[in-house]
Amino acid sequence: MxxxxxxxxxxxxxxxxxxxxxxxxxxxxxxxxxxxxxxxxxxxxxxxxxxxxxxxxxxxxxxxxxxxxxxxxxxxxxxxxxxxxxxxxxxxxxxxxxxxxxxxxxxxxxxxxxxTSMRTGAQTAVSLKYLHKGPSIRLGLYGAGGQGHTQTEAVAAVFDIEEVRVFDINRESALKYAEDMKDIVKGKVTVVDDPRDAAWGDAIVCVTQSKEKFLKNEWIARRTNVFPMGSYQEVDDDFILSADRVIVDHVGQCLHRGALKGLVEAGKFQESDIDATIGEVVAGKKPGRLSEDDRVLCIPIGTxxxxxxxxxxxxxxxxxxxxxxxxxxx
Missing domain, CATH: 3.30.1780.10 (ornithine cyclodeaminase, domain 1)
Structure with a gap:
């Protein structure tokens, strides 16, 4: 054959x-x-x-x-x-x-x-379909490279994007992203120079190669969905430990790579701290949010x-x- x-x-x-x-x-x-x-x-x-x-x-x-x-x-x-x-x-x-x-x-x-690039964006979009109500969404984005593009394209396939605020350590990359996305994003794309200014909106997506815990707990408002998609821990310990809901795509993988790895190794986070998998939420077996005010940490690390x-x-x-x-x- x-x-x-x-x-x-x-x-x-x-x-x-x-x-x-x-x-x-x-x-x-x-x-x-x-x-x-x-x-x-x-x-x-x-x-x-x-x-x-x-x-x-x-x-x-x-x-x-x-x-x-x-x-x-x-x-x-x-x-x-x-x-x-x-x-x-x-x-x-x-x-x-x-x-x-x-x-x-x-x-x-x-x-x-x-x-790989397309389905990684799609995982975020599907998760948001079950975590965010309404036809439109506001997006904060860290990382304006290839993954930043496909994350935006995927979210735009499910929602009308009112605005994206994007930060990248390379401003030229962020400006190129803004130009590339002008026909994908129905609203506006704003390039920000201060990383704090991208911690905004209904969802914050991190697609960087940073080894720094750059996204700070105090920047993240109520009702926000946070997606740290990088290989390392892009969000600080305080947010992970204080998030109202922690939802992952694959328990075994998320405990040993990416955002949760360091806290698991330090004995500060364990499997019982995970509230649901994305699959359980999509299948209707567990809720995504318990309250509209919840700050949700969602980690679709990729399967x-x-x-x-x-x-x-x-x-x-x-x-x-x-x-x-x-x-x-x-």
């Missing part, structure tokens, strides 16, 4: 952000209902934090089974600075492999960088299930359109 091979350009041509959001929502529901199976990712530190080897990067192996599509696969993906950044390549590098879960044949191999679900629908469309190469590995 031939394996379909799909390039990044072919992958991008087959799906819109709105469709990615819809797929992410169905997959989150599967998490809540127990039909999405997603082991904790396995990480390989290639110098992201380790002293050796010194390549300023990491890779994750992310397998999953998605019941509503009866599909399985694995994403092998990571992020690199260092030599990759000098070459002008995207931070994320990724391939997705799909199998037929009944017999184990490899159905497809495709680029995963675009899917292979989202990638496998999006990739499977892309494969179906590629077959319909006759796109992609083929290779007989066996």
């Amino acid at each position: 031939s394996t379909v091979l799909l390039s990044r350009s072919e992958v991008k041509s087959l799906m819109t952000m709105k469709e990615v959001v819809e797929i992410a929502e169905k997959t989150f529901k599967g998490f809540g209902e127990g039909t999405t199976i997603n082991p904790t990712k396995v990480g390989l530190d290639l110098g992201e934090t380790a002293e050796y080897p010194p390549y300023e990067g990491f890779m994750n192996a992310m397998p999953a089974y998605v019941g509503w599509l009866d599909t399985a696969g694995i994403k092998w993906a990571g992020g690199f600075l260092g030599e990759r950044k000098k070459l002008g390549l995207p931070y994320i590098t990724s391939l997705i492999l799909l199998i037929d879960p009944r017999v184990g044949n490899f159905k497809a191999v495709m680029d995963g960088e675009w899917i 292979g299930a989202m990638d496998i679900a999006v990739a499977t629908v892309i494969l179906e469309r590629a077959r319909e359109k006759g796109l992609g190469g083929h290779f007989d590995f066996v």
